[in-house]
Amino acid sequence: MIIYGAKDVHLKTVKSTTGICPNCKIKGELSINIFRRHAHIFWIPLFPLWKKGISECSHCKKVMKYREMPESVKLEYQNLKIKTKGPIWQFIGIILIIVLALGVTAMNKFGSKSYQKEKLELFASPLKGDVYEYEIRTGKYSTLKVKHVSADSIFFSPNNYESSSLIRLYKINKEENYSDKIYSMSREKLKAMYTKGKIFGVKRE
Ligand SMILES: [Zn+2]
Known part of the structure; x- marks a missing residue:
């Protein structure tokens, strides 16, 4: 349940210099009070709405x-x-929201940067068991499993399955899905695929 509403905050009270009370007709007894209303959510002020008096x-x-x-x-x-x-402080909620949004954006940026760096490090030093995620053709993805690494080539077995979803690609990464056949590719050619984004993911257990 979201609890929200509005609250008036007293800002100022001054004595009227001109007013005569219409009720008791006495002069100099009227005071003017200014309030500012703010919207709140869970009692945290969000932003001011308007002033009233x-x-x-x-x-x-x-x-x-x-x-x-x-x-x-x-x-x-x-x-x-x-x-x-x-x-x-009547703006505190909206300020918090902006600060949080900026924080989340910064963290996402940082997270994706460190992910790219990690991926590159894994790719630069291949090990048996590494799994490469690659694009077979537009919209179709599969994986390769590294079986053996030599000075200039990588030997891998291809996955017998493919996926049209990047997010669900991990689901086909099962030992029994990999072919018994082993293929080799030069490190140079693999690197070109990586640079072009054809190989876009490197996973190591
Ligand atoms: Zn009066």
């Missing part, structure tokens, strides 16, 4: 909303409303 008579305690205020008090209220700044 009331006047209160300290003599007869009559409270008036904007539309009930005498014209001169309305004017004072308008001027005060423009000048009165709300607290920055």
Whole structure:
């Protein structure tokens, strides 16, 4: 359950210099109060919505909303409303959201960078048992398993299965799916495939 709503925060109270209380007719007893409303979610302020105000008579305690205020008090209220700044903490939710979004973006970037580096390191030093993920043709993917490594060539057995999904490619990476036949490819040719992105994944158990 998401709990959300709005809350008014008191910003300022000043005495009206012009107002006469319409209720008790006494002058100099009206005060103007400015509030700023903010939206909140789980009681964390998200962002401010708008300012509002009331006047209160300290003599007869009559409270008036904007539309009930005498014209001169309305004017004072308008001027005060423009000048009165709300607290920055009413933005805390939206600031948190921005900071979190930036953080997540930075972490993704960093994560993918270190993944690329790791992949390159694995590819540069092949070992028996490494699995290469490669594109057979557009939209079709499969894997190769390294069986033997020599100075200038890599020997591998191909997977008998293919997948049209990159995400589910790991599912065909089972020992029994690999062919008994062994093929060799020069390191140079493999490197060219890697550079072109034909080989796009290197897995080591
Ligand atoms: Zn009054």
